[in-house]
Amino acid sequence: MTRKYKVLFLCRENSARSIIAEALLRELAGHRFDAFSAGPEPAARVHPFAVAQLRPGISDLGILSPKSWLEFTGEWAPRMDLVVALDESVDAHHTPAFPGEPASCTWAFADPLADDIAESERARLFEKVFWQIVRQMSAFIELPQYATPASVAATAAAIPALSAATQRVTTCDA
Structure with missing residues (x-):
């Protein structure tokens, strides 16, 4: 049986970049990945411009909603394999401890909601x-370590390969 990898995308308000990343991973490789998104200061709703970008190709926009990253920290929370910060202000120094000690990295993208x-x-x-997220996600899902079942340790060991393969990862901690 093939194991699905669990990936959590983080950005401050969880209304744009992380929502886009969650939707794209689910749509492009949902058979291999369970995608989630959250943030420390979740907005009341998904930003309308994010919905506009996703609408043409994403089949289930109704399941997307901003969530607090605290929803992913309890004993009952799903155990992530990888946590990806899409906001430079949301990095390993600010994020809470997620169960299972998942690998983490940062993909730097401009904040389309900046003041x-x-x-x-x-x-x-x-x-x-x-x-930019589409290109990053395409490179990510093509990495060989996600083609077959692997342990969390193997996933963590693969993070440097992600950096080399995509050249968009700014920091990675395995």
Whole structure:
């Protein structure tokens, strides 16, 4: 039986980048991965520009919602294999301890919700970030260590390969 890897994507409000990453991983490789997303300060709803980027190709937008990362810290929480921070302010020094001691890394993408972005440019930045996440996710799901069942230790050992393969990972801790 093939094991599904559990991946948690984090960003501050869990309304844009992490939601996009969760939806893309579920859509592109849901047969091999269980995808989740969360953040320390979850927004009230998924950002409309994130929904607009996902709408053309994602089959089940209704299951996407901002969540607190605390939902993934209890005894009952699913045991993640990998935690990916998509927000530079959400790194290993700020994240809570997740059960099972999953591997972690950071993929750096611009924040399309940053206060210094002109509203007239926000939709364009959302599109740019969306396609950057698509490219990163495509490289990630093609990594050979995710093609067959592996232990958490093997997953952790694979994190440097992810960095070399994608050149978008800024920090990784195995």
